[in-house]
Structure formats: C-alpha cells, structure tokens
Amino acid sequence: MTEITMVQAVNHALRDEMRADDDVVVLGEDVGVNGGVFRCTADLHAEFGDDRVIDTPLSESGIIGAAIGMALYGLRPVPEIQFSDFIWPAFDQITSELAKMRYRSAGQFTCPMVVRTPYGGGIRGGHYHSQSPEAYFTHTPGLVVVVPSTPYDAKGLLRAAIRSEDPVIFLEPKRIYRAPKGEVPDDDYTVEIGKAAVRREGTDFTITCYGAMMPVAMEACEKAAEKGWQGEVLDLRTLLPLDEEALLASVTKTGRMVVLQEAPRFCGFGSELSAIVAEKAVDVLEAPIKRVAGFDVPFPYTLEHVYMPHADRVMHAIDEVMTY
Amino acid sequence: MSEAVLQILSPTGEVDSARIPALSTERMVELYRHMVTVRAMDTRMLALQRQGRIGFYGTCKGQEAATVGSGAAMAGEDWVFPALREGAVLLMRGYPLDKYMGQLVGCELDPTHGRQMPCHFSSAEHHYVSLSSVIGTQIPQAMGAAWAAKIKGDRVAVLGYMGDGATSSTDFHCALTFAGVHKVPCVFFCQNNQFAISVPFSKQTASDGIAVKAKAYGVHGVAVDGNDVLAVYAATHEARERALRGDGATLIEAITYRMEGHSSSDDPTRYRDSRTVEEWGRKDPIERFRNFLELEGLVSAALDKEIHLSVKRDVDGAIAAAEKVGQPDVDTLFTDVYAQIPKHLKEQRDAILHERRDGEAEGAFPL
Numbered sequence: 001m002t003e004i005t006m007v008q009a010v011n012h013a014l015r016d017e018m019r020a021d022d023d024v025v026v027l028g029e030d031v032g033v034n035g036g037v038f039r040c041t042a043d044l045h046a047e048f049g050d051d052r053v054i055d056t057p058l059s060e061s062g063i064i065g066a067a068i069g070m071a072l073y074g075l076r077p078v079p080e081i082q083f084s085d086f087i088w089p090a091f092d093q094i095t096s097e098l099a100k101m102r103y104r105s106a107g108q109f110t111c112p113m114v115v116r117t118p119y120g121g122g123i124r125g126g127h128y129h130s131q132s133p134e135a136y137f138t139h140t141p142g143l144v145v146v147v148p149s150t151p152y153d154a155k156g157l158l159r160a161a162i163r164s165e166d167p168v169i170f171l172e173p174k175r176i177y178r179a180p181k182g183e184v185p186d187d188d189y190t191v192e193i194g195k196a197a198v199r200r201e202g203t204d205f206t207i208t209c210y211g212a213m214m215p216v217a218m219e220a221c222e223k224a225a226e227k228g229w230q231g232e233v234l235d236l237r238t239l240l241p242l243d244e245e246a247l248l249a250s251v252t253k254t255g256r257m258v259v260l261q262e263a264p265r266f267c268g269f270g271s272e273l274s275a276i277v278a279e280k281a282v283d284v285l286e287a288p289i290k291r292v293a294g295f296d297v298p299f300p301y302t303l304e305h306v307y308m309p310h311a312d313r314v315m316h317a318i319d320e321v322m323t324y
Numbered sequence: 325m326s327e328a329v330l331q332i333l334s335p336t337g338e339v340d341s342a343r344i345p346a347l348s349t350e351r352m353v354e355l356y357r358h359m360v361t362v363r364a365m366d367t368r369m370l371a372l373q374r375q376g377r378i379g380f381y382g383t384c385k386g387q388e389a390a391t392v393g394s395g396a397a398m399a400g401e402d403w404v405f406p407a408l409r410e411g412a413v414l415l416m417r418g419y420p421l422d423k424y425m426g427q428l429v430g431c432e433l434d435p436t437h438g439r440q441m442p443c444h445f446s447s448a449e450h451h452y453v454s455l456s457s458v459i460g461t462q463i464p465q466a467m468g469a470a471w472a473a474k475i476k477g478d479r480v481a482v483l484g485y486m487g488d489g490a491t492s493s494t495d496f497h498c499a500l501t502f503a504g505v506h507k508v509p510c511v512f513f514c515q516n517n518q519f520a521i522s523v524p525f526s527k528q529t530a531s532d533g534i535a536v537k538a539k540a541y542g543v544h545g546v547a548v549d550g551n552d553v554l555a556v557y558a559a560t561h562e563a564r565e566r567a568l569r570g571d572g573a574t575l576i577e578a579i580t581y582r583m584e585g586h587s588s589s590d591d592p593t594r595y596r597d598s599r600t601v602e603e604w605g606r607k608d609p610i611e612r613f614r615n616f617l618e619l620e621g622l623v624s625a626a627l628d629k630e631i632h633l634s635v636k637r638d639v640d641g642a643i644a645a646a647e648k649v650g651q652p653d654v655d656t657l658f659t660d661v662y663a664q665i666p667k668h669l670k671e672q673r674d675a676i677l678h679e680r681r682d683g684e685a686e687g688a689f690p691l
Binding site: 025051052054056057059061062064065066067068069070071072073074075089092093096097100101102103104105106107108109110141142144164165166194241242244245 | 403405435436437439440444446447448449453454456458461463464465466467468469470471472473475476482494495497498499501502505506656659660661662663666667668
C-alpha cells in the first residue's frame with residue numbers, strides 16, 4: 001500500500017498497463033515530454049518513447065479520430081482531452097463514430113479505448129475549465145461512462161477501462177486530483193466497471209453522487225448525523241451502465257433520496273436517477289426526491305463558490321426530505 | 325489547375341503509352357468488369373429505390389474509374405476507409421454479392437443486420453471499415469489506422485476516401501495536419517466530383533483544386549484525371565509505394581463528375597446545367613477504357629457482350645435472392661451496442677419482445 005493522489009493513481013495505472021501491454025498508447029496535447037498539464041502522464045514519455053506517448057497537434061477531433069483508427073487497427077489508445085470543456089470538437093467522433101462502431105459493423109470493428117478527461121469545478125477555472133459534461137455522454141448508447149472519486153478507484157477503474165472491450169469516457173474530478181490522498185495497493189488490481197460503492201451506510205436517507213461530489217455528500221452526512229439522521233452515500237462510480245440494483249436497494253432501505261451532482265440540474269444525470277426511482281420504487285418513497293445540482297447557468301468564475309453544490313446546500317435538501 | 329493533371333487515356337483516344345501501369349491482360353479486363361458491374365448495379369438499384377423497394381441509394385455513375393482504379397491499387401492487407409461511392413472496392417476485395425445486396429435491401433443476408441442505410445457496408449475480413457453518413461469523420465480514422473500500422477511496424481498502407489465537400493470539414497484539416505507531422509502511411513483519396521449535394525466546387529473552396537492543399541500540410545499532392553482508370557491506378561499505386569517506403573502520406577485529387585444526383589433523394593436538374601452533364605458524359609470512364617481495351621485487342625465485342633450479360637445476370641440474381649429473405653431478428657436491435665448486453669438493454673429487449681408477443685396474439689402486428 002502507498003498513499004498517493006488521484007493524479008499519481010492515474011499515472012500509475014497508465015504506466016502499469018503500458019508495461020503489461022505493448023498495444024497501449026497515450027496521445028493528446030502536452031502529454032509527452034511535459035507529462036500533461038496536470039502531470040497525469042508524467043515520466044511516461046521517458047519510459048515508453050515517441051511511438052507510445054504521443055504529443056499531437058492541437059485538435060480534439062483529430063486526437064479522437066486518430067485514436068479510433070488506432071483502436072480499429074489493434075492498438076489500445078488512451079487519448080487525453082486536456083479539459084473536458086474542450087471535448088466538443090471531438091463530440092462528433094465520440095458520439096457518431098466511437099459509440100456506434102461496434103453496432104454498425106455488427107461487432108466486426110470495435111474501438112476499445114479510454115478517453116481520459118478532467119472535468120468539474122472548484123479550481124477557479126471559469127466557463128471553460130470547470131464544466132461537467134457527463135450527461136451528454138450517458139445519453140449516447142455504446143459508451144461506458146466512468147467517474148472515480150478516490151485514488152484507489154481511479155487506478156482500479158482506469159486499469160479495468162483500458163482492458164475493457166468497450167469505449168470508455170473516463171471523467172477525472174480534477175478538484176480532488178491532489179487531495180485527499182488515499183491508500184492504493186501496489187499490486188495488480190482492478191475495480192469492476194458498473195458497480196457502485198456505498199461510502200457510508202445509513203438508514204434514513206440516500207445521497208447519490210459521483211466524482212468530486214462524493215466528499216461533499218460525506219460532509220453533508222456528518223452534519224445530518226448531528227441532527228440524528230443517518231445518511232447513506234451511494235457513490236455510483238460508473239454512470240453507464242448504471243448499477244441500478246444498488247440504487248434501488250439503497251433507496252428501498254432508506255425511503256428518501258437526495259440526488260447530488262455539480263452539472264446543471266435540467267436534464268442532468270441525476271434526473272435519470274430520479275426517474276428510475278420514480279418508475280420502479282415510488283412506493284418506498286417517504287418524501288419527494290430532491291436534486292442538488294449546479295444552477296442552469298453557464299459555469300461562473302467569481303461566484304463559483306455559490307454555484308458549486310456544497311455541504312450546506314446538501315444539508316438543506318436533507319432537511320427537506322427528512323421533515324417532509 | 326495549377327498542378328499538372330495526370331492522364332494516360334485521353335477522352336479523345338490518345339494514349340500515353342510510357343505511363344501505362346504494368347497490369348496483366350486479365351487484370352485489365354477485371355478492372356473493366358468491375359466498372360461495368362458498378363454501372364449495372366447503380367442503374368438497377370436506383371430503379372429499385374424509385375419503386376420503393378430500397379430506401380436510399382447513392383450512385384457512383386461517372387466515377388467508376390476513380391473508385392475502381394484506386395481500389396485496385398491497394399493490396400489485400402491494406403485497409404480501406406470508404407465514403408459513399410466506394411462500395412465497389414469491397415466487391416473487388418472479394419466480398420460476396422449476396423451479402424452486398426443484403427445490405428442494400430436491409431434483409432437478414434446483411435451481416436450488419438440492416439442497421440444502416442443502403443451503401444454503408446462493413447467487412448473486417450476485407451479491411452473495409454464501416455462508414456457513417458457523417459462527412460469527413462473517416463479521414464482522421466484512416467490516418468489513425470495507418471499510424472497504428474506504422475507504430476506496429478506492419479507493411480500496410482491505408483486508403484481513405486472522401487468527396488470534395490469533405491475537404492471543408494474539420495476532420496480533413498486535422499487528418500492531413502497529423503499525417504504530415506507524423507509521416508503516416510496513408511493515401512487520402514478525394515473524389516472531386518464537383519458537387520456536395522447541390523453546392524458546386526466553386527462554392528466549396530476558392531482553392532485552385534484540392535491537390536494543392538497538400539503542400540501546406542507537408543504531404544505529397546497529386547491531381548489525376550478521375551475518369552481515366554489507368555491514371556487513377558498509377559497515381560494510387562505510386563502513393564501506396566510512397567507510404568510503404570516511409571515517405572508519408574499523399575493527397576490524391578481525382579477530378580471527375582457525378583453524373584447522377586448526390587443520392588436517390590435529390591433532383592440534380594434543380595441545381596445544374598444539363599449541358600455540363602452532357603459534356604462530362606462524353607468523357608465517360610467506362611467507354612474510354614473500353615475503347616482502349618478494344619484497340620489493344622484485350623477485349624473483343626463478343627467478350628464485352630458476355631461481360632455485360634454476366635454482370636446483369638449476377639446483379640438480377642442477387643436482387644431476387646435478397647428480396648426473398650426476411651428482416652433481421654428484433655433481438656439484433658440490442659446486440660453489439662456493447663461487448664456484452666448490459667442489464668438495462670436486456671430489460672428493454674425483453675419488454676419489446678413481450679409487447680410484440682402480446683400484439684401478435686391480438687393480431688396487431690406480426691413478429
């Protein structure tokens with residue numbers, strides 16, 4: 001066991017998978033000699049060289065288009081999009097091509113690859129270094145969407161994603177890239193894609209969350225405990241395919257649900273969670289579902305601290321579901 | 325055109341003998357047969373579309389030399405990323421006509437289960453990559469596959485097709501940019517057929533042709549008479565050699581003309597002058613090649629007749645066979661989205677199968 005940051009966890013996952021499989025290549029902007037703007041690809045260029053750690057021209061569509069071609073041919077590319085806010089030029093390649101290649105060729109052509117990209121606010125990044133784009137991708141059949149919240153999961157999920165036969169959008173919560181650190185085994189392990197984790201057991205209400213909202217949910221539950229309410233924190237980890245069983249099991253147990261996400265509320269991923277519970281478990285609910293989310297506005301710079309869901313806002317929602 | 329346009333067979337019958345590629349008689353006749361097949365297929369399939377028997381069709385008419393000549397220059401181990409008008413390349417690579425027709429008809433004979441519109445073929449065995457209808461996306465993919473071949477040390481080149489409209493796309497720009505920087509063994513083949521649906525080339529770009537664009541990307545550029553199958557073959561063959569030598573990518577501009585509409589869905593008389601169409605008709609690629617083959621004594625009138633008859637017989641037979649076959653199973657809606665069917669898709673599949681069984685019991689619709 002070593003105590004490392006999520007950046008290091010990502011870096012070690014890439015390094016270990018590249019050592020284990022010559023077909024794994026990394027490509028993107030500044031990923032080579034510079035080791036990535038967040039240092040996720042640090043030292044990889046020195047170890048694996050120009051052909052496997054590739055600084056590309058500045059074109060997201062080109063990066064993903066090239067990676068698709070590489071994956072079709074038999075490599076396992078792990079392209080990096082420097083900030084998820086810059087992923088849109090590649091949206092066509094991801095949604096029209098990457099997601100549909102297996103389907104439209106009836107499995108003759110596949111693109112096993114992982115698109116890594118840091119997402120989310122809380123780093124004073126303004127409109128274009130802060131957004132949470134997960135719902136755009138979870139709306140696209142054919143993609144797997146993964147969001148780790150701890151160094152342990154980041155390493156285990158990234159390794160599982162690189163070994164997966166399906167294309168994975170791997171959203172890294174950059175707000176918690178460097179803190180807190182976490183214990184990560186040095187040996188070969190993976191975390192299963194498609195499985196949620198209960199981070200805190202409770203009997204009174206459920207908070208669903210993922211990525212950088214997991215610590216916020218935990219903090220809110222501490223506050224709730226002061227009032228004698230025991231919250232359960234369900235960290236989804238994989239958004240698509242969703243661990244629906246874990247979701248329904250937790251809500252069935254607690255009877256109350258707070259949905260937490262930092263992306264805008266309207267048509268956000270949390271809305272789907274709410275709909276699933278409403279369709280399949282409405283009879284267990286003792287209060288209306290509450291969503292705590294970013295506001296339906298572009299991500300702000302100065303007032304970021306107001307925009308980002310924090311423990312007090314979550315606590316407000318907990319109050320509402322508990323006193324309904 | 326500021327660049328010289330490579331031509332071996334002129335529309336008026338002159339032959340640049342020194343440049344004739346080293347192809348055997350059988351191979352020459354084979355190319356001719358492929359061109360005739362494409363034309364016959366186009367004629368029949370467009371008619372079928374008009375009769376409502378298939379949903380869509382995009383012809384290759386007028387561009388047979390560009391498609392067949394370029395496809396023929398690549399080896400079996402090379403990869404092809406097609407655009408809309410290169411289905412013939414898949415047939416040339418040995419794809420069975422019944423499956424090909426199955427795709428056009430959308431029946432169970434189609435290995436891709438009728439999931440895409442007609443003309444969107446896919447065969448891993450033939451290194452012919454599934455295309456989407458999205459313009460230009462295949463260009464960086466072709467470049468990426470070629471790059472992968474280079475990284476793996478394989479002696480493989482990749483042929484990526486596009487139309488003139490696609491050269492305005494982001495993906496054209498980034499593919500050529502990447503290919504130049506990384507000396508990727510890719511042959512970019514632009515069928516400049518003068519139209520993107522209704523928009524003429526003059527409104528697509530103010531550039532003096534497409535081939536000149538290669539220079540700024542640091543790749544080799546060549547313009548070729550797209551209605552001259554031997555010139556197209558020679559240019560593509562040379563580009564492939566250049567790629568395999570490690571000298572990087574080539575952008576080939578085949579100057580040709582789309583004799584029909586963009587697809588079965590548009591009426592070209594609305595946006596272009598019939599005189600220009602007639603002028604290009606006089607440069608017909610099949611006629612031009614046949615004249616050459618006849619003059620050289622490679623194809624007799626009798627052989628030509630035999631070729632036309634056998635092609636017609638094959639195409640008609642394939643249509644009849646495909647139309648007898650039923651639609652793909654409903655289950656195929658849910659397979660191949662992921663490597664394994666996830667739980668939510670199993671649930672959706674079971675629900676629709678259940679509904680359909682109930683509906684069938686009530687006579688609402690047949691399974």
